[in-house]
Amino acid sequence: MSEAIVITGARTNNLKNVSLRIPKNRLVVFTGVSGSGKSSIVFDTIAVESQRQLNETFPTFVRNRLPRYEKPEAEAIEHLSAAIVVDQKPIGGNARSTVGTMTDISSILRVLFSRYGEPSAGYSFAYSFNDPQGMCPECDGLGRRLELDLGAFLDEELSLEEGAIRFPLFGVGTWQWQIYARSDTFDPAKPLKHYTDAERELFLHGQGFSVAVRGKNGTLNKVAYEGVADRFTRLYLKRDLSELSGRNREAVLAVVSEGVCRSCGGARLNAKALASRIGGHSIADYGAMEVTDLIAELGRLDYPVAGAAVAALRRVEQIGLGYLSLDRETSTVSGGEAQRLKMVRHLGSSLTGMTYIFDEPSAGLHPADVHRMNSLLLQLRDQGNTVMVVEHDPQVIEIADHVIDLGPGAGVHGGQVVFEGPVAELTDTLTGTHLRRRTSIKEQPRTPSGWLTVEHASLHNLDDVSVRLPVGVLTAVTGVAGSGKSTLIGQVFVAAHPEAVVVDQGAIAVSSRSSPASAIGVMDGIRAAFAKANGVKAGLFSFNSAGACPECEGRGVIYTDLAFMDPVTRTCETCEGRRFNAEALSYRLRGRTIAEVLAMTSEQASAFFADAGAAAIAARLRSLVEVGLGYLTLGQPTSTLSGGERQRLKLAGELGRTGSLYVLDEPTTGLHLADVEALVDLLDRLVEQGNTVIVIEHDLQVIRRADWVIDLGPGGGRHGGRVLYEGPPAGLGEAAGSVTGRFLRS
Ligand code: ADP
Numbered sequence: 001m002s003e004a005i006v007i008t009g010a011r012t013n014n015l016k017n018v019s020l021r022i023p024k025n026r027l028v029v030f031t032g033v034s035g036s037g038k039s040s041i042v043f044d045t046i047a048v049e050s051q052r053q054l055n056e057t058f059p060t061f062v063r064n065r066l067p068r069y070e071k072p073e074a075e076a077i078e079h080l081s082a083a084i085v086v087d088q089k090p091i092g093g094n095a096r097s098t099v100g101t102m103t104d105i106s107s108i109l110r111v112l113f114s115r116y117g118e119p120s121a122g123y124s125f126a127y128s129f130n131d132p133q134g135m136c137p138e139c140d141g142l143g144r145r146l147e148l149d150l151g152a153f154l155d156e157e158l159s160l161e162e163g164a165i166r167f168p169l170f171g172v173g174t175w176q177w178q179i180y181a182r183s184d185t186f187d188p189a190k191p192l193k194h195y196t197d198a199e200r201e202l203f204l205h206g207q208g209f210s211v212a213v214r215g216k217n218g219t220l221n222k223v224a225y226e227g228v229a230d231r232f233t234r235l236y237l238k239r240d241l242s243e244l245s246g247r248n249r250e251a252v253l254a255v256v257s258e259g260v261c262r263s264c265g266g267a268r269l270n271a272k273a274l275a276s277r278i279g280g281h282s283i284a285d286y287g288a289m290e291v292t293d294l295i296a297e298l299g300r301l302d303y304p305v306a307g308a309a310v311a312a313l314r315r316v317e318q319i320g321l322g323y324l325s326l327d328r329e330t331s332t333v334s335g336g337e338a339q340r341l342k343m344v345r346h347l348g349s350s351l352t353g354m355t356y357i358f359d360e361p362s363a364g365l366h367p368a369d370v371h372r373m374n375s376l377l378l379q380l381r382d383q384g385n386t387v388m389v390v391e392h393d394p395q396v397i398e399i400a401d402h403v404i405d406l407g408p409g410a411g412v413h414g415g416q417v418v419f420e421g422p423v424a425e426l427t428d429t430l431t432g433t434h435l436r437r438r439t440s441i442k443e444q445p446r447t448p449s450g451w452l453t454v455e456h457a458s459l460h461n462l463d464d465v466s467v468r469l470p471v472g473v474l475t476a477v478t479g480v481a482g483s484g485k486s487t488l489i490g491q492v493f494v495a496a497h498p499e500a501v502v503v504d505q506g507a508i509a510v511s512s513r514s515s516p517a518s519a520i521g522v523m524d525g526i527r528a529a530f531a532k533a534n535g536v537k538a539g540l541f542s543f544n545s546a547g548a549c550p551e552c553e554g555r556g557v558i559y560t561d562l563a564f565m566d567p568v569t570r571t572c573e574t575c576e577g578r579r580f581n582a583e584a585l586s587y588r589l590r591g592r593t594i595a596e597v598l599a600m601t602s603e604q605a606s607a608f609f610a611d612a613g614a615a616a617i618a619a620r621l622r623s624l625v626e627v628g629l630g631y632l633t634l635g636q637p638t639s640t641l642s643g644g645e646r647q648r649l650k651l652a653g654e655l656g657r658t659g660s661l662y663v664l665d666e667p668t669t670g671l672h673l674a675d676v677e678a679l680v681d682l683l684d685r686l687v688e689q690g691n692t693v694i695v696i697e698h699d700l701q702v703i704r705r706a707d708w709v710i711d712l713g714p715g716g717g718r719h720g721g722r723v724l725y726e727g728p729p730a731g732l733g734e735a736a737g738s739v740t741g742r743f744l745r746s
């Protein structure tokens with residue numbers, strides 16, 4: 001077996017004929033500024049090729065059922081091992097997937113209860129909310145149920161004849177309505193608010209007798225009476241809503257609300273499973289405890305199965321997620337938490353000789369938690385695996401056996417390996433110099449021009465938090481993972497201040513037909529400039545309408561999915577990838593076609609439009625350069641941009657505004673140390689222009705340069721949720737119990 005993965009002549013995306021030897025059974029960290037080509041080599045070349053080669057080993061009929069991968073652009077990729085990508089994609093929205101089910105710790109606890117629970121409910125499936133043997137029959141194991149919302153369903157001011165039942169399918173004149181309004185059971189002209197208690201009960205829940213309903217032509221129909229609330233529940237809530245037509249489903253959803261299941265109280269299990277106890281606790285009690293507390297609880301038991309559960313729980317704690325509970329739905333965890341949970345699953349496996357690929361595993365982690373995550377990366381390596389990590393965090397780069405630094409710049413200015421070797425020798429590149437540089441704490445913070453407040457916030461782990469957020473300055477909200485930052489700012493504050501502009505990594509629409517130029521709103525101006533110069537209609541210069549190449553419909557590429565081979569994307573021969581038809585390409589502006597202009601970087605294009613006298617377009621394009629995206633071409637599809645690039649693209653569109661309130665959740669994710677500096681410069685500019693900026697951040701560089709810091713803690717989950725410090729960054733070092741303060745000092 002070879003000791004290195006060998007890549008020769010890689011040209012994926014911006015890579016410039018890259019050749020590399022990546023040592024096996026080592027921890028290899030890939031660094032470089034955002035857009036330098038790290039993902040292009042690690043994900044789009046190595047991971048894709050590994051998956052493709054793996055698929056080729058399957059018989060054809062299996063292969064046809066697997067996703068197919070295009071061969072990456074490279075001369076040769078040799079000695080690959082099977083690769084597992086542990087990324088930050090959300091785990092998924094299924095309500096049956098929880099932290100416990102995805103880490104498999106739930107199944108260990110089920111075995112524990114089936115053996116030692118008193119009284120035992122049966123074997124282990126009797127404790128599973130995903131199995132008919134264990135699930136609560138009322139909510140089918142979801143813990144939540146849709147219930148009729150009477151306030152929305154009825155208008156108490158009106159009588160039946162005036163339309164007191166607001167639900168259209170029971171509306172005036174319908175058969176359902178006739179049961180109540182045309183059966184002499186109620187006075188159809190009496191407003192509901194004047195019903196006696198007995199009438200109301202009869203109206204909502206009555207049953208056990210028959211009524212004669214008068215039809216339109218005087219006919220009498222005898223039917224069994226059923227109260228309106230029960231009738232609605234039976235007809236609509238006892239069956240799968242997805243069977244209803246779109247309009248009817250919307251009508252139902254308008255009069256129901258989701259609440260905790262009354263039968264199981266949200267525990268998801270049936271009565272038999274919930275009655276079974278160990279040390280006074282049910283399996284649902286265990287599920288609701290924070291992992292750290294559950295470890296202590298199970299530590300008191302001396303059954304071997306409890307030991308296995310503790311070992312698995314320790315891995316969750318070690319990776320900085322001790323504040324989660326096993327019953328937490330995976331759809332509510334953040335991207336960084338999702339990645340770490342996936343990591344836990346692999347740490348328990350005994351596979352060796354694999355290649356593990358991580359995408360910025362430090363994302364969302366406080367500096368205090370990074371070293372614990374590091375030890376898990378090293379553990380994977382020591383189990384005999386190759387571990388590749390795309391990372392910017394100095395603490396992670398430090399533990400690498402081998403560093404591969406890409407650059408020197410981004411996009412067309414990057415795509416080369418500028419350093420490969422042990423971390424101690426990484427000195428001269430941009431990464432090397434930044435690793436050795438330190439920002440100092442802001443000495444003279446700006447003075448706030450006013451205050452925004454949050455009062456008595458108690459969501460999730462927040463413990464009656466009241467806090468002031470300064471207007472007109474840069475505020476950093478800090479604290480270890482799980483301390484309550486996103487809850488306080490992303491949920492409570494933003495809900496109370498609806499004017500806030502939330503700039504997250506999903507802030508820009510992503511498609512193959514939108515681009516940096518359309519995102520900052522210059523496409524109309526560019527089309528108008530072409531139209532004016534040539535005396536034709538502006539629509540001709542759009543590949544989404546009149547200007548589209550007829551062969552590829554403006555995509556520039558033709559995608560062929562061949563049944564028995566890898567799919568092939570080839571450049572459209574008619575337009576040669578330019579996306580426009582011949583007529584559109586026959587017109588020019590200062591000697592350039594529209595396709596040539598869209599192929600310019602924003603740096604080149606802003607100079608071009610300044611020369612063309614289009615000052616407004618040039619100024620907007622400068623904003624791209626100012627946010628560090630000068631290397632992107634005007635027409636590059638937003639679907640190919642990284643999360644960090646999309647976030648900065650959104651900021652570029654905001655430059656020049658004033659009086660706005662911006663909220664950014666960990667804007668340094670995906671950013672190189674050099675990019676972080678540029679980002680803080682940019683945030684400073686936004687503040688100088690008269691805006692308020694609030695960032696949730698772990699990055700010490702950002703915290704040091706903020707005007708105001710709000711530190712939450714001291715720990716995560718139940719151990720957090722309090723404000724430890726509010727004030728200028730210089731005072732944070734002295735804040736009692738603040739982990740952030742301790743790191744800022746050291
Ligand atoms: P990094 O991971 O270092 O941030 P990437 O490898 O994602 O950088 O991107 C390198 C360059 O290639 C960037 O300029 C990016 O915009 C560009 N790029 C990435 N994916 C595509 C694609 N599918 N098509 C065209 N350009 C791409």
Ligand code: ADP
Nearest residue numbers: 323332460461480481482483484485486487717
């Ligand atoms: P931070 O942003 O500081 O990492 P969060 O605000 O995400 O912290 O989490 C604070 C606490 O609230 C944690 O215990 C977390 O598990 C809990 N929490 C966050 N979101 C949810 C949710 N959607 N449902 C239940 N608990 C949540």
Ligand code: ZN
Nearest residue numbers: 136139261264
């Ligand atoms: Zn239930």
Ligand code: ZN
Nearest residue numbers: 549552572575
């Ligand atoms: Zn074409």
